[in-house]
Amino acid sequence: MLVGTDGSDSALRAVETAAHEARARGTRLTVVHAFIWPLLKVSLGPSPYGPPDGGLRQQAQEIVDSAVAHARGCAPGIEVTGEIVTGEPLTILAARSASADLVVVGSRGTGAFTGLVLGSVAVHLAAHADCPVLVVRGREKPSGPVLLAVDGSRDADAAVDFAFAEAAARGAELRAVHVWKPSSGPADPTPLFHGTEEIRAEEERVLAQALAGATARWPEVSVERRLVRGRTRPVLLEQSADAQLLVTGARGRGGFAGLLLGSVSQALLHHAECPVAVVRAGSEEPRG
Structure with a gap:
């Protein structure tokens, strides 16, 4: 199972949902962060004027580590791994869906991609993914049908x-x-x-x-x-x-x-x- 994360609150909700799905299905969960900055030819390391542990690469790693920890906390005992993959979310998640039984995404993104996760990523995946796509939106109603x-x-x-x-x-x-x-x-x-x-x-x-x-x-x-x-x-x-x-x-x-x-x-x-x-x-x- 695959879940996309970008560090937003929406993505953390998707991670939580994906963790519960993985536990129910008895399958492993892979947390993927699409790291687009290398494609834009910007510096990935820490700024000479900032902390030594700063930089875009470190920020991406923190996003993934936080999501992995969140998944393990939500569903103890499941196997969770995290990956940083260079590219944009649409291409990465669609390609990775070929080896997944479910792709989970949130309904909103962060930063430069605010509003695009639902408008582009979720709709694109629903049309093109090689497995079912679960978009986490609305309110949680665990007792509902x-x-x-x-x-x-x-x-x-x-x-x-x-x-x-x-x-x-x-x-x-x-x-x-x-x-x-x-x-x-x-x-x-x-x-x-x-x-x-x-x-x-x-x-x-x-x-x-x-x-x-x-x-x-x-x-x-x-x-x-x-x-x-x-x-x-x-x-x-x-x-x-x-x-x-x-x-x-x-x-x-x-x-x-x-x-x-x-x-x-x-x-x-x-x-x-x-x-x-x-x-x-x-x-x-x-x-x-």
């Missing part, structure tokens, strides 16, 4: 197993929410050929079919199914208010072909009231 967004798409199917495994590891209830509406707009002819009740029955079938295999594999997980009529984004954002984790696919049924991250997933990353895990089709297989 794991919220799963279901829409019957291939990416949503990939998210189902991840959500069930998370619920089992956390000892939490799984709330599976499928949002539906009779039509997608004035030009949608569907209601002319199928009544609202017929559409609802079909959406109930979509929800049941999406969960069927996972409920058999994780019989210990208590599942609450919610079929909600409305608009997807506001419904899921409202449902996130009491959840401890929201799990979604990267793209839904109505997404544009070739779009790596759908508008609903992006809205959840920016506005959900709890941490958000984005799972792309093919990215949910554990790698170690």
Whole structure:
């Protein structure tokens, strides 16, 4: 498992979450700090006018050491290592995701990258990472359910197993929410050929079919199914208010072909009231 850190409070929250995830999964945790300054050709050592233990390199080491200590304090007994890797966060974390089972990041950065972690790093990773991405945001609600967004798409199917495994590891209830509406707009002819009740029955079938295999594999997980009529984004954002984790696919049924991250997933990353895990089709297989 991999967690990115930059020394911010948001990153420390991500480290804490990653430590708990690593303990629940029985896997090791690697704390990575992207050290961009060598690329900018600036001095990395201490200033001749400052303390001998100063400098950007030392500052980076302190960020990593602090994060590693924090992870060990949050989840005693887990194996934690720290690395300083030259480069910018987007490239480093995306590349390292190929050998991880989960990448965890905070929702805000520090220094020159304030506001970019959510705007760039998290969204970029959710679209391109080779494993699920967990963005730590919102309030912690350890007694809440794991919220799963279901829409019957291939990416949503990939998210189902991840959500069930998370619920089992956390000892939490799984709330599976499928949002539906009779039509997608004035030009949608569907209601002319199928009544609202017929559409609802079909959406109930979509929800049941999406969960069927996972409920058999994780019989210990208590599942609450919610079929909600409305608009997807506001419904899921409202449902996130009491959840401890929201799990979604990267793209839904109505997404544009070739779009790596759908508008609903992006809205959840920016506005959900709890941490958000984005799972792309093919990215949910554990790698170690």
